[in-house]
Amino acid sequence: xxxxxxxxxxxxxxxxLLIVIxxxxxxxxxxxxxxxxxxxxxxxxxxxxxxxxxxxISVFWTSLKIGIITVLICLVLGYLMAYLIAQFSEKVQTxxxxxxxxxxxxxxxxxxxAWISILSDxxxxxxxxxxxxxxxxxxxxxxxxxxxxxxxxxxxxxxxxIHTSLSKMDKSLIEASYDLxxxxxxxxxxxxxxLSIPGVVNGIIMVFLLSISSFVIPKLLGGGNYMMVGxxxxxxxxxxxxxxxxxxxxxxxxxxxxVAIKITEKFDKTDE
Amino acid sequence: MKNSDVCIIELKGLTKTFDDQQVLKGIxxxxxxxxxxxxxxxxxxxxxxxxxxxAGFEEPDMGEVLFNGVEISAVPPYKRxxxxxxxxxxxxxxxxxxxxxxFGLNLKKMPQDVIEQKVxxxxxxxxxxxxxxxxxxxxxxxxxxRIAIARALVNExxxxxxxxxxxxxxxxxxxxxxxxxxxxxxEVGITFIxxxxxxxxxxxxxxxxxxxxxxxxxxxxxxxxxxxxxxxRFVASFIGESNIIEGNMLDDCLVKFDGFEFECVDKxxxxxxxxxxxxxxxxxxxxxxxxxxxxxxxxxxESVVFKGVHYEIMVATENRTYKxxxxxxxxxxxxxxxxxxxxxxxxxxxxxxxx
Ligand SMILES: Nc1ncnc2c1ncn2[C@@H]1O[C@H](COP(=O)(O)OP(=O)(O)OP(=O)(O)O)[C@@H](O)[C@H]1O
Ligand SMILES: [Mg+2]
Numbered sequence: 001x002x003x004x005x006x007x008x009x010x011x012x013x014x015x016x017l018l019i020v021i022x023x024x025x026x027x028x029x030x031x032x033x034x035x036x037x038x039x040x041x042x043x044x045x046x047x048x049x050x051x052x053x054x055x056x057i058s059v060f061w062t063s064l065k066i067g068i069i070t071v072l073i074c075l076v077l078g079y080l081m082a083y084l085i086a087q088f089s090e091k092v093q094t095x096x097x098x099x100x101x102x103x104x105x106x107x108x109x110x111x112x113x114a115w116i117s118i119l120s121d122x123x124x125x126x127x128x129x130x131x132x133x134x135x136x137x138x139x140x141x142x143x144x145x146x147x148x149x150x151x152x153x154x155x156x157x158x159x160x161x162i163h164t165s166l167s168k169m170d171k172s173l174i175e176a177s178y179d180l181x182x183x184x185x186x187x188x189x190x191x192x193x194x195l196s197i198p199g200v201v202n203g204i205i206m207v208f209l210l211s212i213s214s215f216v217i218p219k220l221l222g223g224g225n226y227m228m229v230g231x232x233x234x235x236x237x238x239x240x241x242x243x244x245x246x247x248x249x250x251x252x253x254x255x256x257x258x259v260a261i262k263i264t265e266k267f268d269k270t271d272e
Numbered sequence: 273m274k275n276s277d278v279c280i281i282e283l284k285g286l287t288k289t290f291d292d293q294q295v296l297k298g299i300x301x302x303x304x305x306x307x308x309x310x311x312x313x314x315x316x317x318x319x320x321x322x323x324x325x326x327a328g329f330e331e332p333d334m335g336e337v338l339f340n341g342v343e344i345s346a347v348p349p350y351k352r353x354x355x356x357x358x359x360x361x362x363x364x365x366x367x368x369x370x371x372x373x374x375f376g377l378n379l380k381k382m383p384q385d386v387i388e389q390k391v392x393x394x395x396x397x398x399x400x401x402x403x404x405x406x407x408x409x410x411x412x413x414x415x416x417x418r419i420a421i422a423r424a425l426v427n428e429x430x431x432x433x434x435x436x437x438x439x440x441x442x443x444x445x446x447x448x449x450x451x452x453x454x455x456x457x458x459e460v461g462i463t464f465i466x467x468x469x470x471x472x473x474x475x476x477x478x479x480x481x482x483x484x485x486x487x488x489x490x491x492x493x494x495x496x497x498x499x500x501x502x503x504x505r506f507v508a509s510f511i512g513e514s515n516i517i518e519g520n521m522l523d524d525c526l527v528k529f530d531g532f533e534f535e536c537v538d539k540x541x542x543x544x545x546x547x548x549x550x551x552x553x554x555x556x557x558x559x560x561x562x563x564x565x566x567x568x569x570x571x572x573x574e575s576v577v578f579k580g581v582h583y584e585i586m587v588a589t590e591n592r593t594y595k596x597x598x599x600x601x602x603x604x605x606x607x608x609x610x611x612x613x614x615x616x617x618x619x620x621x622x623x624x625x626x627x
Contacts, residue, residue, distance in 0.1 A: 172362040175329055178349040179356045180376035180427065190375075194366045 029247035047248035056232070060252075063229040066143065067212035070150040074207045075200070077151070078158030082199075085159070086166040097163060100156050108153065112220045115149050116140065119221070141223035149217040154210050158203035165199025166192070201268045205261050213253060229253050278305045279341075280430060280463055281326060286335035288321055288487075295321050297487040299335070303431070303465060308457050310466045312474040313484035314510070319467040322484075323433050326465065327356050339430075354431040355424035359439055361416045363408040369395075369419055370404040376427040394422040397456060414445045421456065431463040438473070450477055471511045475499060483507050504623045508550040515551040515594050518622070520544055527619055530591045532568040538619035548620045553597040555616035558585065560602060563609025569594075573606045 030048070032041045050056070085096045103111060118124045119139040126136040139145055173195065177187040215230030222228075229249065236246030279302045286299040295318045303309050311319040324330040325337060328349035337345050344352060355376075363372050370391055371378075377387045395401050398418035403411075408419060417437060424432055437453070438446045454477050457464045468474055474481050475495040483490040483498060483506075491503045502508035505516050519529030521541035527534055529549050541547060558573075559566050571589035582597045587608060594610060602608060 170360075170362065172358045172360060173364060175349070176356070176358060176362040176364070177375070178329075179327060180423070181350045181379045182375075183348075183350050186379060191364060194364075197366075 026247045026250050029244050030251045031248075033244055047245050048252070050245060051248060051252060056249075059227045059232050060229060060256075062227065063212050064256075066146060066150065066218075066228060067208050069147055070154065070211040071204055071208045073147070073151050074155050074158040075204060078155055078203060079162055079196075079200070081155075082159045082162035082166055085163055090167075093163075093167060097160065100159050103152070104156055108216060109220075111153065112149060112217055115145070115152070115221060119145050119148075140221065141226065143222075145221040146218050146226065146228075149221045150211045150214060153214075153217065154207045157206040157210060161202035161206070162196055162199040165196040169195050197268055201264050204264050208260055208264075209257055212257070279303065280305050280339070281465075282336075282338040282341075283322070283326075284336040284338065286322070286325060286332045286337070288318070288325065288330065288333050295487050296325075296332070299487075299489060301482060301489065301492070303463060305430075305463055306461055307479050308454065308464045308466065308477060309480045309482065310468060310474040310478040311482050311484060312468060312471060312510075313490075314469055317484045318487040319469070319484060320435055323356075323435055323465065323467050326431075327354055327433055328352050353429055354433055355427050355429040356433040356435070357417075357420050357424050357437045359435045359437065361420040363416055363419055363423070365409055367408070368404070369400075369406045369408055369411075372408055372419060373423045373426050375423060390426055391422075394426045397425070397459065398422045399452075413441050414449060417441065417449065421453075425456070425460060429462065431465060432457075433465050433467075435467045436469070437466075438468075446473070453477065475511070483510065485510075501618060502550060502620060504620050505548050506623065508548075508618070508620065513553050513595060513597075515553065515556070515592075517549045517551065517592065519547055519549045519619075521547050521619060525614070527617060530569055530589065534568075534617055535614040536617040536619055537614050538617075541619070541621075546622055548622050550618040550620060551594070551612060551616060552618075553584070553595045554582070555612055556594060556596045556598075557611045558587065558596055558598055558600070558602055559609045559611050560606060563607075563611075567609030567611045569610045571608065571610070573602050573604050573608060576602065576604060 031043055031045070033044045033046060034041065051060075081100070085093055085100075088096065116123070120126075121136065121138060121140065123140075125139065129136050169192065173191055174187060177191045182190060212228075213230045215228065215234045218226050218228040218231055219234075233246050233249050233253070236242050236249065240246075281301075281303040283299050283301040283303075286296050287294065288296040299318075299322055311322060313319055321330060325332050328344075328347060331345060336343050339353070364375065367375070373391045373394055374387050377390060382390075391404070392401070395403060398421055400415060400418055400422070403415070403419075408416060411419065417440075420437070421432075434453075438449050441449060450473060453464075453466075466474075466477065475498070478495055480492065481495055481498045482492050485506050491498060491507045493501070498507065498511055502511060502514075508514045508516055517529045519527050521538075522528050522533065522544065524539040524541075525536055527536045527538070527547065527549060563570065569589050571587040571594070574586040574588045574593060577584045579597070582599050583601055585596045585598060585602055587594045587596060587610060589610070596610070
């Protein structure tokens with residue numbers, strides 16, 4: 001046993017290099033500013049104070065809103081699909097889950113560009129509308145386009161954990177519920193749904209984290225002026241070059257995620 | 273030892289096929305009020321399937337299930353007046369002990385104080401008073417078993433179905449739970465239909481034992497009947513240990529085997545009909561002195577194994593090796609005779625196959 005413990009060493013080195021050190025660097029950057037010629041860095045809270053300006057707050061607010069809406073839509077669609085998939089025989093389920101993951105094999109940029117060609121003013125959808133004699137709609141660069149992109153990208157991350165919890169469920173628990181007098185609906189409400197909550201929680205956390213921090217989809221489907229936290233961080237690091245401010249935003253985003261995870265997990269434990 | 277003559281469940285010609293495999297081949301069975309009935313048979317003989325048909329989890333291909341005389345094959349499980357204790361307990365892990373037991377009562381929208389009272393009563397019946405707020409996962413196997421029984425019984429079913437409920441418990445706890453289950457059944461006074469492949473368990477708990485094999489009922493009877501008067505070779509070899517010997521029925525109460533004629537108590541066979549004879553190991557006595565005068569079958573002690581209460585002695589004779597259980601010791605290689613009385617010989621119809 002002791003011998004095998006040595007095998008985690010490479011992982012520890014890996015995690016140290018690629019996770020812990022960058023985190024520490026972000027922390028350092030977030031609380032410092034470029035100093036004068038004597039002291040090259042100096043400790044400061046200014047980076048955080050800057051975030052409180054209304055422009056940045058509203059970016060956080062948009063991200064939160066988009067994240068929550070995406071999670072809710074993914075939850076409803078994902079649960080429905082996971083539940084339907086779980087009704088099939090094991091063999092069919094494996095195939096269906098494979099199908100669910102297929103879009104993830106395609107590069108995200110490609111998938112997002114595909115949406116552009118569907119949603120843009122003279123794209124597929126509007127051609128269809130005109131063909132049917134209907135008014136074309138301006139769909140690109142709206143919340144709708146961003147949410148659509150996020151939902152389609154992240155739906156598998158909701159379906160898979162929920163499906164896992166449903167298919168792992170001990171069938172005799174469901175039979176026990178029928179046996180004790182619960183009809184199909186009552187059994188779903190009192191047993192099946194309750195037992196799938198761990199999967200639901202995992203799905204919510206994953207989709208929320210992915211959508212609140214995404215920057216490719218809002219950039220491409222939301223347009224140049226569309227700002228979510230991810231875009232803000234990207235611009236601070238890439239175009240503005242203010243690593244200190246970028247780190248402070250990352251730090252706050254991480255804190256929001258942590259709080260969100262804690263809240264969701266609470267919901268897992270205090271059901272009923 | 274039937275407690276009532278009112279038939280509560282009747283199975284008529286049940287058949288069931290799973291992917292080309294006929295699992296039940298026509299089950300006919302009457303189950304009475306207050307009866308402790310056990311379905312006993314080797315693995316895969318269709319016990320669970322029979323139970324699941326009664327509970328409503330499977331539909332029979334053919335045949336009828338009558339509950340108090342009414343056909344219920346199409347009634348869903350949640351509308352049936354039976355409850356099940358599942359083999360692996362199937363307690364709801366997201367609910368505590370109280371809510372597990374109260375599950376059925378909550379569905380019936382009973383007032384909370386009534387529910388509380390009933391749950392308390394059940395917990396004391398199964399000897400777990402004060403466990404209301406415990407997490408079910410934190411309980412031992414035996415305790416989970418008791419909660420599963422309480423959860424089923426609290427709904428006051430007319431019939432309780434139990435599928436190998438003690439299968440997961442260790443030998444000592446099993447014994448303890450056996451007598452406890454029997455006690456509970458007598459206390460609540462309802463019908464128990466119990467599934468096991470453990471013959472000892474079946475014999476010690478049941479009013480009626482139903483022996484099954486390959487989807488067919490072999491024999492229905494009291495434990496004593498089943499043990500003493502097995503109807504065929506399968507029942508005889510499945511229930512307890514036995515020496516099974518081919519013979520011929522010469523006349524009423526006269527059977528011939530191993531080249532000798534023996535007096536017996538069985539009647540009603542055709543003259544010279546081929547039969548099988550059961551001699552239980554504990555019914556045979558070994559005679560070492562003067563055995564040539566006193567006994568017909570002679571042989572030599574082949575092996576002696578101490579089994580705790582008795583010795584298991586194998587005696588090799590001209591035609592076969594007999595198994596004998598006795599508290600007396602006989603040394604290997606000793607020449608002995610085997611003695612048994614007319615009432616120790618059980619004559620059965622042959623089945624046309626060998627075990
Ligand atoms: N849902 C099912 N689908 C396919 N085959 C099944 C199904 N349920 C049971 N069987 C088969 O039917 C046969 C009888 O099964 P059953 O569970 O009734 O046996 P059992 O007497 O309870 O055995 P055990 O003592 O092992 O529990 C077995 O061969 C089993 O493989
Ligand atoms: Mg079984």
